[in-house]
Amino acid sequence: MIGKELDTGAPNTWCPGCGNFSILNAMRAVLAELDHSQPDLSRTVLVAGIGCHAKIADYVNVNSFYSIHGRATPAAEGIKIGDPDLRVICHAGDGDAYGEGLEHLIFAAKRNVDMTMIVHDNRVYGLTTGQYTPTSPLGFRGRSTPAGSIELPLNPLALMLTSGATFVARGYSHGIENLKEIFRAAIAHKGFSFIDVLQVCVTYFNQYEEYTARTYALENHDATDYDLAVKRAREWDYNSAARIPLGIFYEGDAPVFEVNPSEAGRTPDETRDALDKLLASYR
Amino acid sequence: MKEFSILIGGKAGDGIDRAGVVINDLLNTLGYYQYVYREYPSIIRGGHTFSIIRASSDKVYCHRDQVDIVIAMNRETIDAHAGRLRDGGALLYDATEDKAAAPIIADGATIQAIPLQDILAAESAPPITRNSIMIGALARALGLEWTDASAVLTRRLPKSLPQNLAVARRGYDAASPVFMVPNLDRVALPVLTGNEALAMGLLQGGLDSYIAYPMTPTSSILHFLAEVAPLFGLKVVHPESEIGVILMALGASYTGDKVAVGTSGGGFCLMTEGFSFAAMAELPLVVVLGMRPGPSTGLPTYSSQTELGFALNAGQGEFSRLVVAPGDAEESFQWAQIALNMAAKHRVPVILLTDKNGGEGTYSFDVNEPTAIERYEAPPRDWSKVFKIDSYEHDETGLTTEDAAITKAMQDKRLAKTGPIASDLAACEPVKVYGDKEAATAIICWGSNKGVCVEAAAAFGWRVVQPVVLAPFPAAQFAEAMRGARLSIVVENNATGQLKKLLRLHDFTATESVRKYDGRAFSLEELSAALTAVKEASPV
Ligand SMILES: Cc1ncc(C[n+]2csc(CCOP(=O)(O)OP(=O)(O)O)c2C)c(N)n1
Ligand code: SF4
Ligand SMILES: [Mg+2]
Numbered sequence: 001m002i003g004k005e006l007d008t009g010a011p012n013t014w015c016p017g018c019g020n021f022s023i024l025n026a027m028r029a030v031l032a033e034l035d036h037s038q039p040d041l042s043r044t045v046l047v048a049g050i051g052c053h054a055k056i057a058d059y060v061n062v063n064s065f066y067s068i069h070g071r072a073t074p075a076a077e078g079i080k081i082g083d084p085d086l087r088v089i090c091h092a093g094d095g096d097a098y099g100e101g102l103e104h105l106i107f108a109a110k111r112n113v114d115m116t117m118i119v120h121d122n123r124v125y126g127l128t129t130g131q132y133t134p135t136s137p138l139g140f141r142g143r144s145t146p147a148g149s150i151e152l153p154l155n156p157l158a159l160m161l162t163s164g165a166t167f168v169a170r171g172y173s174h175g176i177e178n179l180k181e182i183f184r185a186a187i188a189h190k191g192f193s194f195i196d197v198l199q200v201c202v203t204y205f206n207q208y209e210e211y212t213a214r215t216y217a218l219e220n221h222d223a224t225d226y227d228l229a230v231k232r233a234r235e236w237d238y239n240s241a242a243r244i245p246l247g248i249f250y251e252g253d254a255p256v257f258e259v260n261p262s263e264a265g266r267t268p269d270e271t272r273d274a275l276d277k278l279l280a281s282y283r
Numbered sequence: 284m285k286e287f288s289i290l291i292g293g294k295a296g297d298g299i300d301r302a303g304v305v306i307n308d309l310l311n312t313l314g315y316y317q318y319v320y321r322e323y324p325s326i327i328r329g330g331h332t333f334s335i336i337r338a339s340s341d342k343v344y345c346h347r348d349q350v351d352i353v354i355a356m357n358r359e360t361i362d363a364h365a366g367r368l369r370d371g372g373a374l375l376y377d378a379t380e381d382k383a384a385a386p387i388i389a390d391g392a393t394i395q396a397i398p399l400q401d402i403l404a405a406e407s408a409p410p411i412t413r414n415s416i417m418i419g420a421l422a423r424a425l426g427l428e429w430t431d432a433s434a435v436l437t438r439r440l441p442k443s444l445p446q447n448l449a450v451a452r453r454g455y456d457a458a459s460p461v462f463m464v465p466n467l468d469r470v471a472l473p474v475l476t477g478n479e480a481l482a483m484g485l486l487q488g489g490l491d492s493y494i495a496y497p498m499t500p501t502s503s504i505l506h507f508l509a510e511v512a513p514l515f516g517l518k519v520v521h522p523e524s525e526i527g528v529i530l531m532a533l534g535a536s537y538t539g540d541k542v543a544v545g546t547s548g549g550g551f552c553l554m555t556e557g558f559s560f561a562a563m564a565e566l567p568l569v570v571v572l573g574m575r576p577g578p579s580t581g582l583p584t585y586s587s588q589t590e591l592g593f594a595l596n597a598g599q600g601e602f603s604r605l606v607v608a609p610g611d612a613e614e615s616f617q618w619a620q621i622a623l624n625m626a627a628k629h630r631v632p633v634i635l636l637t638d639k640n641g642g643e644g645t646y647s648f649d650v651n652e653p654t655a656i657e658r659y660e661a662p663p664r665d666w667s668k669v670f671k672i673d674s675y676e677h678d679e680t681g682l683t684t685e686d687a688a689i690t691k692a693m694q695d696k697r698l699a700k701t702g703p704i705a706s707d708l709a710a711c712e713p714v715k716v717y718g719d720k721e722a723a724t725a726i727i728c729w730g731s732n733k734g735v736c737v738e739a740a741a742a743f744g745w746r747v748v749q750p751v752v753l754a755p756f757p758a759a760q761f762a763e764a765m766r767g768a769r770l771s772i773v774v775e776n777n778a779t780g781q782l783k784k785l786l787r788l789h790d791f792t793a794t795e796s797v798r799k800y801d802g803r804a805f806s807l808e809e810l811s812a813a814l815t816a817v818k819e820a821s822p823v
Pocket of ligand 3 (some may be wrong): 051093094095119121122123124126133168
């Protein structure tokens with residue numbers, strides 16, 4: 001199940017030049033590589049929120065759970081509860097994951113759920129035609145803030161490091177090889193892998209020139225050093241004109257969230273026996 | 284019918300519930316069926332809490348106002364409840380409490396002062412053993428032999444406190460018999476709450492995962508299932524919020540798990556977007572919605588039937604759903620299984636509508652009443668085929684669409700589930716009838732009011748009609764159940780007559796209503812008086 005077969009044939013409705021294309025292509029390529037790994041592609045589920053980003057669920061021909069706005073994360077966690085052997089890759093928007101559903105993101109990181117979380121961070125609500133999001137810079141003129149946003153953005157990398165994510169990275173939609181590398185590593189990581197992808201929205205917040213001028217690859221960085229990761233994550237606060245590091249900031253090790261049911265028999269008769277035993281203590 | 288009632292009251296935190304369980308055991312060894320009505324405030328320490336334990340030779344499902352024995356762990360219990368004592372009843376109270384302000388007690392009731400402080404001092408026992416003293420005293424008041432009482436106490440009281448038995452014996456000796464409770468010489472039934480019975484039904488129905496955020500009156504389902512999960516291979520998760528709950532449940536349902544969630548009105552408000560999503564994505568889901576008085580936080584630990592309209596209409600869009608309101612512990616056990624089965628078979632969201640009275644009320648429970656529907660096992664998810672679900676309108680393969688014809692076809696497909704659900708449920712008695720089925724007067728009730736209505740109606744020779752299924756509404760079975768009735772009285776715990784309105788939608792106009800919405804359950808006397816008033820006002 002590779003190459004063309006990973007395409008559903010659904011017509012693509014992203015604007016020409018949209019950064020989502022790179023994320024889609026990088027993901028398709030990485031998924032194609034996964035076909036022969038364990039679990040294989042048939043046991044991989046893409047979860048998506050609602051927004052331009054989320055259309056990826058329609059474009060990739062693997063199992064998918066196209067959720068509601070802000071609620072990609074808890075659905076992904078539920079899939080791991082239901083079947084821990086499934087590989088879960090979750091695509092969310094910045095409005096989706098950092099606004100509407102922020103509580104879930106923090107908790108998934110806190111629990112260190114074994115899943116990959118990719119936020120298409122275009123720093124704008126694309127699908128609802130251009131309002132400010134939690135990562136839009138101060139003064140952002142969106143359709144709900146015509147005089148400029150009066151809020152400072154939050155720094156999702158710093159937030160995720162504080163919350164317990166054990167893999168924290170930043171990508172850029174105009175660097176597909178870099179994206180593939182990060183996706184591969186994130187999927188291979190056991191635990192909650194978080195990637196903030198600076199995704200250019202050509203229509204409502206075109207940061208192509210700024211990002212291209214200011215991004216650079218993290219080099220000679222020790223990703224096992226948490227304090228260093230926090231420091232590097234703070235180099236750019238999503239507001240200033242500082243340089244923007246890309247790559248894997250942190251990769252650590254922590255117990256993974258697992259709901260392991262007991263081996264107790266589950267046929268109707270076995271359940272009934274267990275119930276009868278339990279009921280005997282209620283007499 | 285031989286019966287008697289015992290009220291035990293004290294401060295929240297006094298262990299009134301624990302004491303109630305020991306009393307249940309005591310009465311069980313004598314072969315009595317029981318029903319326990321509990322009232323407690325939304326306070327951990329302090330505040331007044333009480334239980335009325337009604338014991339009977341027949342099965343009972345409601346409490347009486349009048350009681351035979353009041354056990355008062357504090358002064359407040361005397362003031363609030365001594366007036367309930369019947370002629371010949373007795374008040375057992377703590378001699379250390381101020382006796383001067385003489386309580387109002389029915390003529391012929393007696394008072395027994397039990398010296399709790401002295402007994403504690405004599406045995407150097409901690410105050411927490413006060414309940415044991417009173418249980419000892421109760422055993423004597425009911426005319427039990429000490430050997431019978433001590434067997435139960437030895438089994439039930441915490442072993443870590445060896446003084447328990449010693450103080451209970453002193454309590455026994457300090458009291459005197461009030462009346463002799465005959466031993467019925469039979470094995471009684473396990474005594475458990477409606478919520479426990481419902482949870483057991485979910486287990487028997489094959490529940491794989493239970494996901495919930497604590498909220499009275501369904502927290503006890505979460506606690507119970509978390510406790511027994513290892514015995515059943517069950518997964519139990521408590522997420523960050525009810526929104527997290529329902530989305531996690533849908534994620535687990537996607538993988539093929541049978542899932543249920545539990546909450547009350549406020550939590551279900553947060554779940555409604557996910558509830559509608561379940562219908563759109565055709566993901567099986569069972570929601571236990573335990574009602575309590577609102578609006579808003581309302582009376583957290585009290586009861587209501589105010590979410591019928593909400594349950595029937597919750598969630599954007601139009602879709603098939605099953606809404607069921609079981610009326611007691613056995614029905615909770617059976618309908619929880621049916622709910623899981625129907626959700627899995629028809630891939631729809633299901634609401635089990637309960638309330639605090641039914642969920643936290645305690646019943647003698649018979650697990651052997653048959654369930655009409657066999658367990659349905661969906662085939663395991665076949666991962667060799669791509670499985671896509673979508674909250675947008677989508678085609679049969681799960682891809683988003685805005686196509687007009689597909690939109691209509693998919694909408695029709697989801698709505699067409701209602702018919703098959705209704706025909707499956709026809710085998711499960713979706714409308715129950717009790718009493719004289721030909722009687723000209725019918726009480727119509729739903730949910731936890733069933734028991735009190737059936738018992739009250741018996742005295743009038745009336746029939747009782749209980750729609751257990753509320754959506755899809757079993758209109759034909761309801762019409763059949765009502766045939767020949769000229770006076771119809773809808774009894775419900777809300778102010779606006781939600782069932783009455785639902786009936787009107789199905790072309791039935793009930794003539795009368797009895798409504799109670801103060802958070803408390805109808806007692807038998809209270810409902811009987813209200814029905815008498817209706818009867819006198821309506822010349823049938
Ligand atoms: C509960 C709810 N509120 C609002 C919306 C409308 N809505 C759809 S997408 C969206 C914002 C999308 O922004 P983002 O998550 O950043 O995704 P993008 O379109 O930028 O990829 C909103 C507000 C919705 N679908 N559901
Ligand atoms: S609006 Fe922006 S994010 Fe959405 S498709 Fe167009 S360019 Fe992409
Ligand atoms: Mg966005």
